[in-house]
Amino acid sequence: MPELPEVETIKRELNKDIIGKKIVDVVIKNPKVIKQITPAKFSSQIKNSSIKQIIRKGKILIFGLSTGKFLVIHLRMTGQLVFPGNKEKSRVSFVFSNKKILDFNDSRLLGELKLMDDWRNLKFIKELGPEPFEINETVFGKMLGAKKTKIKPLLLDQKFIAGIGNLYAAEVLFRSRVYPERPASSLSSKEKKLLFKEIKDTLREAIKCGGSSIDQYVRLSGKRGNYAAHHKVYNRKDKPCFVCKTPVKRMVQGGRGTYFCPKCQK
């Protein structure tokens, strides 16, 4: 579900709502989502700590706790953080001293909660590529130039660049007019430059809208994000391209659906 804009939205809302708050209880309704530590230890080591800071790395959220430990949250496909929660769909509930509850919901149970001494030790995080906002177009161009792989799966590769997922990869390629099967190294310098710009613009616009709510994703408040109204191709199979009216197509690349305009994207 959530890509950089969605996780960033949640991070900003958490920053407003739960910094300094004390967790007095951790209720685990489905232990499957707790990784690398027993559920009992997970609860007991979080209980009675307060939240000092919220960090985002790519699509991962990290809560810095007053004990010095870190709660690492990967929402994967259907993870939600909702505050205050409603318990119903909750897999794990964090109960605060004022009785309000932060719920981790996750219908597909693919999400992960970890408690770590240092989040920097996580293999996935160590291997994470740079975020689009951390590099410039020259660096991005050089990164692409070295890769013969298809551009769309490459954008999904978190080791290559962090934060882009299936939805935004399709959107940025449409906006750059680049066909998703093109080898990365085949992009002209003009195309690389445009792609880099569209990645940053798209992510920024999506953050401004509070992310894209297609199915499961909601903001911390439970409200939907509004960016789906701006999607150009994602989830628009057979609908007319906003530029040329040609029906948007869907194909499969690396097992993932890819939406594109067969006329606009070369």
Place this chain on the structure above:
DNA sequence: AATGGGACCTGCGCGC
């Protein structure tokens, strides 16, 4: 090195 397929999971919408 680059692909493809399957696995992890649940739940929705669709066509029959």
Place this chain on the structure above:
DNA sequence: TGCGCGCAGGTCCCAT
């Protein structure tokens, strides 16, 4: 109404 299938904002692992 009921059932089976395809599909899902992610990532890992294995085979070719």
